[in-house]
Amino acid sequence: MPISHSFYNRLSRSLPRIVEHYGTPFHIYDEVGIRETGQLLIKQFSAIPGFQEYFAVKALPNPEILRIMKSMGFGFDCSSIAELILSRNTGAIGEELMFTSNNTCREEFLFACKDGGSILNLDDITLISKLTEIPEQISFRYNPGSRRTGNSIIGNPEEAKYGVHHDQIVEAYQTMINLGSKRFGLHTMLASNERNYVYMVETAIMLLELAESISRELSIQFEFINIGGGFGIPYKPEDAPLDMIRMASEITQAFIRFKEKNGYMPKLYIESGRYMTGPHGALVVTAINEKSTYRKYIGVDACMSALMRPALYGAYHEITVFGKETSKKSMIADVVGSLCENNDKFAIQRPLPEIHTGDLLIIHDTGAHGHAMGFNYNGKLRPKELLLRQDGDVELIRREETIADHFATLEFKKDILTL
């Protein structure tokens, strides 16, 4: 089962009471699972001094979740002013923040540099001229161009909008040296939801080799390399998980070899979002309609405003029916929301147990890029978020959107330009 048995069991035990108290739909996140995954990362990379996870805020931008990350010693990867604000509100400051934006404007740089600043991770050489001050420490996001093709979400690096071209990377650091920067990092992010650990090891080796050659050319040392996020999780029951233990061990070996050759070891940074929280969240909905036309449809009380991934990427999310986990999958149905958009389906032609109005459906693995990606097309509102806390209690950590929230931007001062 994609979400862990432990989370499923703890959730199931209390689900009727949670639903009675809060109503559906809601996303619910598992503090125990998030902490276990965090501890696993810390343990596996402990042989690389200064290893640091910068949680990718966009995956689950909720203050309570960020507070959990902070308490584990993690920093935050931000790419907007709102994400910087959320992260700073946890008390994170300076080098605990990585600002990895692209197509950045001056206002964002100004914000990233104020209140103790952040590590600036520049997406392009032309952005140097947009800097509002010259930071002591600078990092660039590297795009290696054609190498083994990535998967469908980010695609071939040559077609990706991100990163500095191979032929400009030395010039990028040279320019920053000339301007006065003294501390350097190197970043890339090439994968998305990649479960083949070898790909991540290759990425780390690629960055270490690049760091070595830039160091030689410019006589600088790299304080860190940042291999980005993109660590995959198994969404389908038959998917093999990412082999974190072998990945960490082989990356550590590469760092040790680097040290033997170069006399120092840079720190390893990662910016995992999905791996940290994806499997530790579920969207709980109620079946409200059954329809049999050319296909069978189960209508539920949430729609793609709560979870865009199936509609946007054709992503698979496991669905179980509360109380019918072991029942025979005797029907095939599309599980749909109420948006006037035919893509608004959580599952297409999915074998499921017999579902009746009032049944609770648990849509798995919504802990990353779930609620956060939701939108308000068609006037559909986003659901609440709950936290299944370590102490066993459940806490509301974001209320549902209201019609008043939705109409808030219609309250403004009359402004007519007479031409």
Ligand SMILES: *Cc1c(COP(=O)(O)O)cnc(C)c1O
């Ligand atoms: C989205 C993003 C991440 C996190 O990606 P995951 O697939 O959730 O691990 C990390 N870094 C950057 C720059 C991103 O844009």
